[in-house]
Amino acid sequence: MGKLRIRREMNLMKRIAVLVVGVLVLGAMVWAQNPLLINGAGATFPYPMYSKWFDEYHKKFPNVQINYQSIGSGGGIKQVTEGTVDFGATDGPMNDEQLKAFQAKRGSAILHFPTVLGADVPTYNIPGVTAELSFTPESLAGIFLGKITKWNDPAIASANKGVNLPANDIVVVHRSDGSGTTYIWTDYLSKVSDEWKNKVGKSTSVNWPVGLGGKGNEGVAGLVKQTPNAFGYVELIYAVQNSMPYGRVKNSSGALIKADLASVTLAAAGAAKEMPEDFRVSITNAPGKNAYPISSFTWLLIPQKFQDAGKRDALKGFLEWMLADGQNYAEALSYAKLPKEVIEKEKRAINSIQ
Amino acid sequence: MATVNPTIQSAGPAAGSRSFLSKLRDGDEIARLITFLFAASVVLITVLLVYELWISSALPRQKFGLHFFVTQVWDPVMDEYGALPFIYGTLVTSVVSLLLAVPLGIGASIFLAELAPPQISDTLQFFIDLLAAVPSVIYGLLGVFIVVPLMRTVIFPGLNKPLGFLPFFKGPSYGVGFLTAGIVMAIMVIPYIISVSREVLLSVPRDQREAALALGSTRWESTWKVVVPFAKTGIMGSIFLALARALGETMAVTMVIGNTPKISASLFAPGYSIAAVIANEFTEATGDLYLQSLIELGLVLFLLTFILNGLARLLIIVTTQKGSGVGNR
Amino acid sequence: MSARVKWRRFVSNFMLTLTGLCALVSVSVLFLILGYLVFNGGTSINWAFFTQLPKPVGETGGGMANAIVGSAKLLMAASLFGVPIGFLGGIYLAEFSGGAVASVVRYAADLLNGVPSIVIGIFAYSMVVLPFKQFSTLAGAFALGLMMIPITLRSTEEFLNGVPRYLREGAMALGASKWKTIASVVVPAAYRGILTAILLALARVAGETAPLLFTAFGNRFWSRGWEQPTASLPVMIFTYAVSPYEDWHRQAWAAGLVLLGLILIINILARTILSRGIAVPRS
Numbered sequence: 001m002g003k004l005r006i007r008r009e010m011n012l013m014k015r016i017a018v019l020v021v022g023v024l025v026l027g028a029m030v031w032a033q034n035p036l037l038i039n040g041a042g043a044t045f046p047y048p049m050y051s052k053w054f055d056e057y058h059k060k061f062p063n064v065q066i067n068y069q070s071i072g073s074g075g076g077i078k079q080v081t082e083g084t085v086d087f088g089a090t091d092g093p094m095n096d097e098q099l100k101a102f103q104a105k106r107g108s109a110i111l112h113f114p115t116v117l118g119a120d121v122p123t124y125n126i127p128g129v130t131a132e133l134s135f136t137p138e139s140l141a142g143i144f145l146g147k148i149t150k151w152n153d154p155a156i157a158s159a160n161k162g163v164n165l166p167a168n169d170i171v172v173v174h175r176s177d178g179s180g181t182t183y184i185w186t187d188y189l190s191k192v193s194d195e196w197k198n199k200v201g202k203s204t205s206v207n208w209p210v211g212l213g214g215k216g217n218e219g220v221a222g223l224v225k226q227t228p229n230a231f232g233y234v235e236l237i238y239a240v241q242n243s244m245p246y247g248r249v250k251n252s253s254g255a256l257i258k259a260d261l262a263s264v265t266l267a268a269a270g271a272a273k274e275m276p277e278d279f280r281v282s283i284t285n286a287p288g289k290n291a292y293p294i295s296s297f298t299w300l301l302i303p304q305k306f307q308d309a310g311k312r313d314a315l316k317g318f319l320e321w322m323l324a325d326g327q328n329y330a331e332a333l334s335y336a337k338l339p340k341e342v343i344e345k346e347k348r349a350i351n352s353i354q
Numbered sequence: 355m356a357t358v359n360p361t362i363q364s365a366g367p368a369a370g371s372r373s374f375l376s377k378l379r380d381g382d383e384i385a386r387l388i389t390f391l392f393a394a395s396v397v398l399i400t401v402l403l404v405y406e407l408w409i410s411s412a413l414p415r416q417k418f419g420l421h422f423f424v425t426q427v428w429d430p431v432m433d434e435y436g437a438l439p440f441i442y443g444t445l446v447t448s449v450v451s452l453l454l455a456v457p458l459g460i461g462a463s464i465f466l467a468e469l470a471p472p473q474i475s476d477t478l479q480f481f482i483d484l485l486a487a488v489p490s491v492i493y494g495l496l497g498v499f500i501v502v503p504l505m506r507t508v509i510f511p512g513l514n515k516p517l518g519f520l521p522f523f524k525g526p527s528y529g530v531g532f533l534t535a536g537i538v539m540a541i542m543v544i545p546y547i548i549s550v551s552r553e554v555l556l557s558v559p560r561d562q563r564e565a566a567l568a569l570g571s572t573r574w575e576s577t578w579k580v581v582v583p584f585a586k587t588g589i590m591g592s593i594f595l596a597l598a599r600a601l602g603e604t605m606a607v608t609m610v611i612g613n614t615p616k617i618s619a620s621l622f623a624p625g626y627s628i629a630a631v632i633a634n635e636f637t638e639a640t641g642d643l644y645l646q647s648l649i650e651l652g653l654v655l656f657l658l659t660f661i662l663n664g665l666a667r668l669l670i671i672v673t674t675q676k677g678s679g680v681g682n683r
Numbered sequence: 684m685s686a687r688v689k690w691r692r693f694v695s696n697f698m699l700t701l702t703g704l705c706a707l708v709s710v711s712v713l714f715l716i717l718g719y720l721v722f723n724g725g726t727s728i729n730w731a732f733f734t735q736l737p738k739p740v741g742e743t744g745g746g747m748a749n750a751i752v753g754s755a756k757l758l759m760a761a762s763l764f765g766v767p768i769g770f771l772g773g774i775y776l777a778e779f780s781g782g783a784v785a786s787v788v789r790y791a792a793d794l795l796n797g798v799p800s801i802v803i804g805i806f807a808y809s810m811v812v813l814p815f816k817q818f819s820t821l822a823g824a825f826a827l828g829l830m831m832i833p834i835t836l837r838s839t840e841e842f843l844n845g846v847p848r849y850l851r852e853g854a855m856a857l858g859a860s861k862w863k864t865i866a867s868v869v870v871p872a873a874y875r876g877i878l879t880a881i882l883l884a885l886a887r888v889a890g891e892t893a894p895l896l897f898t899a900f901g902n903r904f905w906s907r908g909w910e911q912p913t914a915s916l917p918v919m920i921f922t923y924a925v926s927p928y929e930d931w932h933r934q935a936w937a938a939g940l941v942l943l944g945l946i947l948i949i950n951i952l953a954r955t956i957l958s959r960g961i962a963v964p965r966s
Contacts, residue, residue, distance in 0.1 A: 381863075382860055382861040384862075386775070386779045386862075388771065389771045389775035390775050390779065390780070390784075392767065392770075392771035392775065393771070393772035393775040393780070393788045394788070395768055395772070396768060396788055396795065396832060396833075396836060397787055397788055397791040399795065399829065399832070400791040400794050400795050401791070403795070403798065403806050406806055406810070407802070407805070407806070410809060458705050458709060459705075461701060461702040461704075461705030461706070462705040462708075464702045465703050465705060466706055468702075469699055469702065469703065470703075470706070478710055480954065481713050482709065482710065483950070483954065484713055484951070485712060485713045487883075487886055487950050488713075488716060488943060488946070489889070489891065489892070489943070490890065490891075490892065490893075491890065491892040491921050491924075492720070492890065492920070492939050492942065492943055494921070494924065495920060495924050495935060496716060496719060498924055498925070499723075499924075499932070500719065541712055544709050544712070545709070548706075572691050572692060572694070572695035573695050573699065574694060574696075574698045574699055577699075601799070602798075602800065602801070602802075603799075604799065604800060604893040605892045605893055605921060609924065609925060629799060629801045632802075633896055636804075636805065636896075636897055637896070637897045648805075652802045652805050655802060656798055656799065656802050660794060660797055663793065663794075663796075663797035667793070
């Protein structure tokens with residue numbers, strides 16, 4: 001029996017294994033010295049914006065890396081409360097109960113910092129229809145309540161005269177994860193439809209009356225794109241980046257408005273003047289003749305107290321940069337800049353982070 | 355438990371004759387203790403896992419009790435959780451996948467065990483083993499980009515036109531749904547059915563086959579009427595094993611099932627499975643009750659697979675032992 | 684020949700052909716998968732894919748270098764955790780234990796082997812992520828390592844039991860103590876089989892996605908050290924596949940091809956070269 005051969009083979013294997021392990025461990029240890037990594041997670045709604053910001057910021061300050069994972073607003077709130085990430089991000093402000101839970105768990109408060117403004121848009125994929133559709137609040141609520149099931153339903157057709165809508169079933173697509181995009185959408189539907197408010201309500205995830213679930217804005221956009229006759233809601237940039245059609249929505253003044261930088265900025269005009277101290281404010285169905293009705297701020301969730309001074313200073317630095325230079329990247333990605341008043345107010349709030 | 359008992363050592367060959375002290379000096383006792391600690395840690399980890407799942411799902415057990423398993427509402431806003439749609443989705447997709455995978459898998463294993471020359475059988479089995487190694491997320495990738503469009507353009511119209519009057523094949527089709535998930539899962543479990551069934555069939559003693567052939571039956575008759583019945587319990591075991599795999603399958607299903615907690619008779623409708631809802635919602639379940647409900651779902655999944663695995667193992671052991679017992683005589 | 688006999692012949696041949704077809708269809712799935720991955724991912728595999736970090740969302744280009752290294756680190760740490768427990772535990776089962784203790788350990792290992800991977804993820808989240816307040820490479824490795832334990836344990840036991848008795852007795856007759864016999868004779872005689880099984884276990888967990896979702900999490904940058912979240916190939920494939928970006932789909936295919944290629948190569952190597960003449964147990 002070739003015992004000697006086995007021995008030799010074993011020794012070789014052992015040496016290789018020891019070498020590989022040694023090199024990797026050493027490498028990892030040396031490597032561990034360098035840049036400061038800050039972890040954040042949350043909303044997918046501003047993910048393209050944040051991903052751009054963190055990339056630019058890293059180019060500017062190579063010793064700070066901000067890793068952002070878009071797991072949904074609900075996830076952002078949960079993980080920052082658990083303390084498994086350094087900061088969270090959400091499109092639906094945390095409610096009082098969640099604030100209390102954070103206080104109880106972490107022993108300090110959490111601060112909301114608005115970053116940009118965005119909009120939910122109704123997007124669709126109807127074979128043969130190229131025209132831009134218009135939606136009334138009633139038709140949006142009806143479709144998502146499962147009461148309007150066909151594309152040629154009078155409630156949709158009446159706002160789209162001259163468009164030849166097919167008699168196909170509408171495939172409703174919504175988020176399967178807890179999401180700020182959902183919060184904005186359901187917040188809006190709750191404001192315009194009593195039935196929605198009573199039956200479903202507003203939250204980062206709700207009990208949907210109808211439809212398919214996709215994970216993340218990416219997932220919903222993906223599903224709508226791949227499914228004929230689909231109808232869903234995504235953050236504006238996802239529709240733009242994927243060249244998906246999206247419709248006009250009738251606002252509180254009765255005008256049909258398409259989501260764009262101007263109409264979203266107008267929606268924030270009222271709130272900018274009367275911004276509450278904690279920045280938690282809803283601007284859906286906002287007044288204003290040309291305001292887009294399904295708009296919202298999106299927030300970073302930053303704990304007030306940090307144990308790690310390095311991370312604290314790096315994040316404060318980022319916030320300063322984001323409110324100044326960072327805002328200039330917003331419009332290229334179809335997000336509206338923050339109003340001046342809000343920026344000033346936030347600059348003051350940054351100082352309260354300890 | 356860790357106390358050293360010299361009488362147990364005698365289980366090892368030629369160990370009983372030496373004294374405890376000499377064994378300690380030789381390092382035998384130390385080696386025994388160290389390896390014992392590692393073996394015990396396996397038990398510890400498993401117990402910890404079950405314990406952790408159990409205590410972290412106390413809230414929904416208190417609040418909903420057994421209602422958890424029969425209510426259909428999954429509503430994070432009102433904080434009401436019912437597991438039925440997920441259990442339903444898990445069972446339906448598993449059953450669909452078995453309906454597709456079992457005939458194919460058993461057919462293939464009969465070919466491999468009874469017909470194919472050993473060399474070809476081994477080569478094919480080698481490929482089947484490789485197939486079993488393909489990760490779930492890859493099946494999901496193929497599911498999303500190949501099976502889903504195929505479903506929408508070919509399979510749905512093909513089944514809906516002639517059979518649309520049946521509730522199972524009612525439209526509309528979204529591409530994703532129970533049937534899609536079932537098909538993807540079927541492809542995933544076929545290798546397991548083939549591998550185990552082939553082994554069980556191979557363990558059927560030769561004389562059974564020869565007797566049947568000598569009595570004038572055709573090759574198929576000897577296989578189907580003698581060999582397969584002999585291996586029946588073992589084959590059942592392979593099916594249970596496949597079912598246990600299917601139940602716990604996560605990624606591929608999450609990608610193609612549609613993620614909608616609804617119970618619908620139509621196989622084209624979107625649904626949800628236990629594993630998929632955990633994958634989607636675990637990181638973001640904000641309330642305690644919400645999170646613990648998800649963990650309770652995990653516990654349910656664990657128990658289901660545990661029972662099925664146990665049954666499967668029992669059945670396989672029973673047949674293979676029966677086979678070798680008879681063969682030795 | 685009577686009509687009945689002819690009919691029976693026909694049925695026999697027909698059914699046997701059918702089983703052949705079943706086998707053919709089952710095996711062809713493997714080549715279908717490989718073909719599709721090569722077709723869709725082959726053109727996207729370039730130098731950048733292996734050397735660059737992912738680009739910000741929606742921009743084309745970039746690669747998955749961090750995910751490849753992340754997966755390698757996860758697998759290494761998982762083996763460092765899972766293999767010793769499985770291996771030494773297996774030695775205990777095969778060489779030292781008798782009766783009740785052994786069957787409890789075996790039972791626990793079988794139980795652990797059957798736990799759905801997503802449930803392992805929950806466990807790792809509450810055992811490692813929550814206490815350390817950090818998603819990390821270690822947490823992911825803990826989850827994957829857990830999945831390696833039962834396979835390593837059972838196959839170590841099996842292969843050690845397969846070592847002929849005369850080898851042991853020979854060593855002991857020469858005066859070697861029991862553990863010396865195990866270390867210098869029994870384990871070397873069984874090591875090829877055990878190594879094969881460990882490699883197969885490694886290949887299996889290499890493709891696991893579910894337990895990494897909430898343990899290793901994700902990272903757009905390099906993950907330095909062990910306490911930071913890390914990107915990994917399977918999770919990248921998942922997030923890229925469900926995204927709406929064409930360029931990400933392209934990269935998901937490429938990543939799928941790389942991952943499957945690695946797993947199949949490990950499998951083929953382990954099954955053909957290492958295990959010459961050894962019956963490899965199935966996981």
